[in-house]
Amino acid sequence: MNIPDYPHDRTPGFNAASLERKAEWRTDAAARAALLDEAVVVPVCRYRMPIAGDSLQTLPAHSFDARLDDAIWLGLWNQRSVYTLEVSDAEASGWPDLHFSDLRGAAMRLQADDAAVMAYARAMIYWAKRHRYCGRCGQATRPTHAGHVLRCDACDLEHYPRSDPSMLVQVSDADERCLLGRQPGWPPGMWSVLAGFVEPGESIEDCVIREVWEEARVRVTGMRYFASQPWPFPASVLVGYHAVAEADTPQVEQDELEAADWFSREQIAEGLRNKTLFTPPPFTLSFRLIESWYDHGAPAPLASLLQRR
Ligand SMILES: [Zn+2]
Numbered sequence: 125m126n127i128p129d130y131p132h133d134r135t136p137g138f139n140a141a142s143l144e145r146k147a148e149w150r151t152d153a154a155a156r157a158a159l160l161d162e163a164v165v166v167p168v169c170r171y172r173m174p175i176a177g178d179s180l181q182t183l184p185a186h187s188f189d190a191r192l193d194d195a196i197w198l199g200l201w202n203q204r205s206v207y208t209l210e211v212s213d214a215e216a217s218g219w220p221d222l223h224f225s226d227l228r229g230a231a232m233r234l235q236a237d238d239a240a241v242m243a244y245a246r247a248m249i250y251w252a253k254r255h256r257y258c259g260r261c262g263q264a265t266r267p268t269h270a271g272h273v274l275r276c277d278a279c280d281l282e283h284y285p286r287s288d289p290s291m292l293v294q295v296s297d298a299d300e301r302c303l304l305g306r307q308p309g310w311p312p313g314m315w316s317v318l319a320g321f322v323e324p325g326e327s328i329e330d331c332v333i334r335e336v337w338e339e340a341r342v343r344v345t346g347m348r349y350f351a352s353q354p355w356p357f358p359a360s361v362l363v364g365y366h367a368v369a370e371a372d373t374p375q376v377e378q379d380e381l382e383a384a385d386w387f388s389r390e391q392i393a394e395g396l397r398n399k400t401l402f403t404p405p406p407f408t409l410s411f412r413l414i415e416s417w418y419d420h421g422a423p424a425p426l427a428s429l430l431q432r433r
Contacts, residue, residue: 163205164210196270208248210253290360329347349364
């Protein structure tokens with residue numbers, strides 16, 4: 125297999141936050157309290173994030189008073205303690221300088237570090253909102269460990285934050301063609317790598333083989349791990365692979381894809397130039413997978429073919 129190494133200079137978005145999670149401080153209230161004066165809060169309103177231009181906006185923690193008890197402590201960032209808290213529409217309207225935006229829509233223009241902190245905050249808020257009651261006995265849970273554990277006192281069960289794994293796979297054949305698919309509802313011309321949810325009791329590698337077969341009737345013969353990406357829409361971690369496969373003719377028989385086909389580098393370059401084909405944006409793991417395959421055997425990097433739209 126002729127597969128490039130992970131591009132540490134081109135990681136997907138939401139990765140590599142400089143924020144220190146400092147898990148040991150989740151049970152150290154005194155350590156957190158010592159930094160309270162300078163602490164900040166990332167308010168989250170209906171999963172929308174406070175964004176100005178390319179930056180995350182925060183509020184001083186002291187303006188929240190007792191409500192800080194409900195906040196989730198994220199960690200230390202630029203020497204400051206950072207919390208996140210869900211706020212109501214009414215509260216949000218009380219801060220006219222804050223503009224709440226959809227993180228996914230804004231991600232393309234965000235500074236990488238700010239995007240990573242927001243992905244963490246959004247994922248934690250989503251998890252906490254969906255575990256307010258115990259899944260075993262139905263009683264209310266209460267937060268401990270600075271919001272990182274939701275505990276059921278009725279049955280002693282502790283609920284922990286979770287990420288659901290999904291796989292993304294860039295498949296090539298012996299002729300150096302790349303298998304791309306289209307989901308129904310995507311904008312015309314958009315193609316991407318194949319993807320699927322890892323099922324319980326299944327390895328990610330088995331998921332790669334199963335999904336490529338189910339979605340396109342193409343037989344994977346080998347694979348190598350590439351990179352991963354937190355994807356808090358709402359609660360995934362995407363695990364990316366390069367794979368090689370038999371040159372089977374793609375067949376779409378399920379609802380998941382409306383089309384799947386092999387593309388040469390020349391076809392992708394021509395489609396991008398003519399604007400008849402486009403890929404997910406560069407902050408996505410999907411793009412990074414296509415790029416790392418493409419750049420390995422093309423005269424010019426894929427990124428140089430992207431036009432501002
Ligand atoms: Zn319980």
